[in-house]
Amino acid sequence: MGGRVYAGGRVYTGAGRFVQADILVEGGTIRRIAPRIAGEERVDCTGLILAPGFIDLHAHLREPGFEEKETIASGTALAKRSGFQTVCAMPNLNPAPDAPDTAQVELEAIARGARVDTRIYGTITKGRAGRELADIEGLAPLVCGYSDDGSGVQDDALMERAMRAIARTGRYLAAHVEDASLVPKGGSVREGVASRRFGVPGIPPESETRQLLRDLALVEKTGVRYHMCHISAGESVEAIREAKRRGLPVTCEVTPHQLCLCDEDIIEDSGRFKMNPPLGTRADREALVVGVLDGTIDAIATDHAPHTPAEKGRGLAGSLFGVSGFATAFAASLRHLPLSVVLRAMIDAPARILGVGDVALREGARARFQALHTRPWTVEAGGRSTPFEGMTLVGGCEWTIES
Numbered sequence: 001m002g003g004r005v006y007a008g009g010r011v012y013t014g015a016g017r018f019v020q021a022d023i024l025v026e027g028g029t030i031r032r033i034a035p036r037i038a039g040e041e042r043v044d045c046t047g048l049i050l051a052p053g054f055i056d057l058h059a060h061l062r063e064p065g066f067e068e069k070e071t072i073a074s075g076t077a078l079a080k081r082s083g084f085q086t087v088c089a090m091p092n093l094n095p096a097p098d099a100p101d102t103a104q105v106e107l108e109a110i111a112r113g114a115r116v117d118t119r120i121y122g123t124i125t126k127g128r129a130g131r132e133l134a135d136i137e138g139l140a141p142l143v144c145g146y147s148d149d150g151s152g153v154q155d156d157a158l159m160e161r162a163m164r165a166i167a168r169t170g171r172y173l174a175a176h177v178e179d180a181s182l183v184p185k186g187g188s189v190r191e192g193v194a195s196r197r198f199g200v201p202g203i204p205p206e207s208e209t210r211q212l213l214r215d216l217a218l219v220e221k222t223g224v225r226y227h228m229c230h231i232s233a234g235e236s237v238e239a240i241r242e243a244k245r246r247g248l249p250v251t252c253e254v255t256p257h258q259l260c261l262c263d264e265d266i267i268e269d270s271g272r273f274k275m276n277p278p279l280g281t282r283a284d285r286e287a288l289v290v291g292v293l294d295g296t297i298d299a300i301a302t303d304h305a306p307h308t309p310a311e312k313g314r315g316l317a318g319s320l321f322g323v324s325g326f327a328t329a330f331a332a333s334l335r336h337l338p339l340s341v342v343l344r345a346m347i348d349a350p351a352r353i354l355g356v357g358d359v360a361l362r363e364g365a366r367a368r369f370q371a372l373h374t375r376p377w378t379v380e381a382g383g384r385s386t387p388f389e390g391m392t393l394v395g396g397c398e399w400t401i402e403s
Contacts, residue, residue, distance in 0.1 A: 003027075005037050009045030009371065012052070014348055014360035016340035023050060025367040028403025033363055048398055049372040051343055052359045053085025053116075054330065055350035057253055058149070058174070058229055058301035060322065061087070061118070063109050065094025070306045073113035075326075079304075082326040083370045083397030086117040086356065090149040091128065098123040098134035103142045119144040119354070121174060124162045130154055133162055140169040144354055149229060150276075152178035152211050159215065163222040172225035172251075172353070175215055177236070178277070182207035188316040190232075190278040194263040200316050203278055205233035212236050216243050219250060227353060228252035230303050232277035234287030241296040251353050253301040254288050256332035257323065257387050261285070265387070271312035271319025272385045275303070279387075289336045298349040300342065302329045312385040324384035330372065331393035339374075371398040 003026030010018045011033060022037040023030055056079065062070040072089075079087050089106070097103035103122060110118045122139035126132050128148045136146065146166050152175070153159040166173045184201040191202025212228060216239060219226045231237060231252045243250045257275065262285040266273040273279065280288075291297035305322025312319045333342045351359045361369055374395050379388040 003031060003039060004041045004043060005039035006043045006045050006050060007037070009048045009050040011050045011361055012343055012347075016344050018049070018340070023361065025401070025403075028367050030361060030363055030365050030367050033361065045371055047373070049339070049374075050361065050369055051372060052347050052361060053368065053370050053400060054083050054346045055086040055354060055356070055359070056084050056302050056304070056326075057088050057227070057299055057350050057353060059087045059089060059304040059325070060092055060306070061089045062306065063093070063113070064105050069308055071113060072109050072118070073115065075304070075306070076113070076115040076118060079326045080115045080400060081397065083330060083372065083400065084116055084326060085368060085400070085402070086119065086354070088119045088121060088144055088354065090147060091121045091123045092150045096123050096128050097121070097139070097143070098126045098128070100135065100138045100142060103139055107142065121145050121147045121149070124148045124153055124173065125158070130158070133158070133165060136162070136165040136169060140171060143171065145172045145174045145227065147174040147176065147229065149174065149176045152176050152180065154180055156214060156218075160218050160222060163218055163224040163226075167222055167224040172227050174227045174229055176229050177208050177212045177215065179207045179211040182210065186317060188274055188278070189266060190263045190280050192263055192281055194266040194279070197266070198269050198316055205235060205280065205284070208233050208277055209235040209239060212239050216248065216250065219243070219248050223249065225249045226251070230255050230258065230277055230301070231288065231291070231297060232258050232280045232284060234280070234284045237287045237291040237296055241291070244296065251298045253299040254292060254297050255303045256300060256325065256329045258285065259288055259292070259300070259337070260332040260335045261387055269315045271314060271316065272323060272381075272389060273387050274316050274319045274321055275305070275323050276321035292337060292341060292345055298345065299353060300329065300333050300345040301350070302326055306384060309383060322385075324386050328379060328386060328388045328393060330397070331377070331395040332388060334395045335393070367401060367403040370400040372396070373398045
């Protein structure tokens with residue numbers, strides 16, 4: 001029998017399930033999945049998990065406009081090494097993708113440099129300025145969804161208009177939920193332990209939950225598919241839980257750093273601990289973990305947001321918001337969640353939200369998967385800003401294949 005046999009691994013078949021099996025790949029297609037497959041060319045996968053690539057609903061690739069931080073080529077190369085096969089790029093760019101012509105600038109850069117399947121978000125408002133709607137209809141064929149990530153839409157009437165316009169496209173709205181009127185000048189961390197320890201203004205959780213409650217009321221009026229970005233507060237988890245009980249078309253995501261860390265873990269006045277939303281309290285973190293376990297929180301997304309060392313080297317008060325997230329996403333998520341839940345939240349749920357169809361490893365499917373290990377390793381920053389620097393995590397991507 002020709003082809004190549006990936007032998008002895010645990011195969012993730014979707015919905016949190018695994019089988020011990022070999023995978024035969026011929027001509028770029030999975031021809032057979034069975035307990036024992038004969039074949040001369042064999043890849044020993046003993047101790048590895050064979051799974052589809054991760055799908056990241058929320059990443060910042062910085063091109064066009066901010067290539068000094070990262071490029072599409074370098075960012076997606078890191079994503080691929082970290083096990084991601086699809087990345088959705090947020091629109092914090094210059095030019096911002098607020099109309100077909102500006103979106104095309106980004107799409108052309110992706111065509112030149114992307115190492116993985118890369119989708120884009122269009123903006124909700126022109127220039128992400130929050131004053132007038134972007135070309136929602138014109139963007140629809142080009143984007144996976146709409147977001148003004150980095151800032152919440154403050155005007156209630158404008159947000160309702162946006163929801164109605166986006167609902168007509170069949171796309172979803174990915175909301176950065178933040179009431180700017182509740183964020184103190186210079187707010188750098190969550191109000192509480194770290195803000196007192198380092199003497200910096202604290203951001204209250206109400207800045208997230210108040211705007212979320214507004215948005216959920218508007219979702220009920222408009223029927224838009226609504227996805228909450230980077231949920232961070234326990235009160236927000238309960239609000240999403242209640243919205244789902246009521247049957248609203250709502251999903252949400254959480255970042256690995258919010259699942260793994262809390263404000264008590266901010267051990268130094270360093271920009272590597274500055275992200276938006278900020279790390280919550282221990283109780284917030286525990287509520288987020290429960291939210292993933294019970295399905296209230298659908299997806300784990302990286303919010304990968306690189307900056308230059310200079311931009312992250314000014315302490316909590318002076319550094320820009322954002323940390324690098326691809327390389328540590330899988331391992332950090334495993335610290336408080338079982339493997340089956342992590343894969344469901346990093347593969348199955350994002351695929352459903354994005355509408356990419358069945359990505360499970362099946363006979364007859366395209367041979368596009370990764371091998372995951374569960375070995376310990378120590379996080380080295382390597383010039384990137386990460387709150388996990390120096391920590392020992394378990395798990396990572398051993399290799400990927402793509403037909």
